[in-house]
Amino acid sequence: MDLQLSEKIIIVTGGAKGIGEGISRILAEEGAIPIIIGRHEEDNRALVDELIKAGKKADYVTAELSDPEACEAAVKSVVRCFGHIDGIVNNAGQNDGVGLEHGNYDGFMASLHRNLVHYYLIVHHSLPALIKSKGAIVNITSKTAETGQGNTSAYAASNGGRNALTREWAVELLKYGIRVNGIVVAECWTPQYEKWIATLSAPEEKLKEITARIPLGGRMTTSLEIANATAFLLSEKSSHTTGQLLHVDGGYVHLDRALANA
Numbered sequence: 183m184d185l186q187l188s189e190k191i192i193i194v195t196g197g198a199k200g201i202g203e204g205i206s207r208i209l210a211e212e213g214a215i216p217i218i219i220g221r222h223e224e225d226n227r228a229l230v231d232e233l234i235k236a237g238k239k240a241d242y243v244t245a246e247l248s249d250p251e252a253c254e255a256a257v258k259s260v261v262r263c264f265g266h267i268d269g270i271v272n273n274a275g276q277n278d279g280v281g282l283e284h285g286n287y288d289g290f291m292a293s294l295h296r297n298l299v300h301y302y303l304i305v306h307h308s309l310p311a312l313i314k315s316k317g318a319i320v321n322i323t324s325k326t327a328e329t330g331q332g333n334t335s336a337y338a339a340s341n342g343g344r345n346a347l348t349r350e351w352a353v354e355l356l357k358y359g360i361r362v363n364g365i366v367v368a369e370c371w372t373p374q375y376e377k378w379i380a381t382l383s384a385p386e387e388k389l390k391e392i393t394a395r396i397p398l399g400g401r402m403t404t405s406l407e408i409a410n411a412t413a414f415l416l417s418e419k420s421s422h423t424t425g426q427l428l429h430v431d432g433g434y435v436h437l438d439r440a441l442a443n444a
């Protein structure tokens with residue numbers, strides 16, 4: 183299937199590592215031009231250089247997305263360099279363990295900025311360009327909005343917000359023909375996941391326990407599997423799909439737990 187993404191300018195927040203990296207790679211393979219917005223200059227540059235060396239196109243803007251002014255400046259810089267924006271993938275975020283019992287106001291608000299506020303700001307500032315291009319939006323979100331996790335109130339609330347904004351924007355942007363969809367991730371092996379599992383007391387056993395509970399194949403989702411679904415939702419091949427929350431999770435959230443591959 184030709185996704186017809188060639189030469190499309192697509193912003194991928196957090197596009198240098200993990201799920202975002204997978205998305206940048208797949209978009210570049212499809213001939214699109216992923217524009218990574220991420221906080222680590224070296225990571226951004228390393229992936230963009232690698233893609234360019236392989237004959238693909240890509241670029242980056244280094245920005246800390248929890249800073250609202252940096253979000254605006256990053257979008258402006260993309261528009262200045264490329265003249266248009268054809269798609270947005272909101273992806274950057276961090277499961278940062280700001281809980282109810284042991285959290286506090288400052289921690290909660292800071293986490294909303296790390297995980298939710300920039301989803302709004304990147305799209306808000308890109309909207310004039312997206313209206314012109316009839317671009318598409320994909321929000322990456324987490325199962326925690328639906329299942330909870332415990333001790334991560336702000337992250338779960340942010341993901342509830344990401345899901346709600348997916349529906350809300352799908353409605354508000356109908357008049358422009360802009361489609362908005364979300365991809366809900368459950369267990370995907372990324373640098374962030376690796377760091378998190380290492381904080382547990384028996385990481386290897388815990389990992390085995392989690393993967394055994396993933397119905398399809400008893401394995402984790404790969405970032406490329408998330409990326410392939412993202413590319414489809416950005417493309418005209420999904421031209422009548424909007425306001426959807428697609429669980430790319432091997433059945434983790436919805437299928438019967440009695441199916442566990444223990």
Ligand SMILES: NC(=O)c1ccc[n+]([C@@H]2O[C@H](COP(=O)([O-])OP(=O)(O)OC[C@H]3O[C@@H](n4cnc5c(N)ncnc54)[C@H](O)[C@@H]3O)[C@@H](O)[C@H]2O)c1
Pocket residue numbers: 195196197198199200201202219220221222225245246247248273274275276277296322323324325367368369370371372373374375
């Ligand atoms: N890995 C999983 O299992 C999983 C599950 C559910 C949801 N998610 C969601 O997927 C998204 C990506 O997660 P991941 O596991 O790939 O993470 P990751 O930490 O492995 O990669 C995230 C990338 O985004 C960048 N980034 C993060 N916050 C940023 C900020 N405020 N400003 C600029 N750059 C920033 C990081 O530097 C990194 O390059 C997150 O929003 C997370 O909520 C992941």
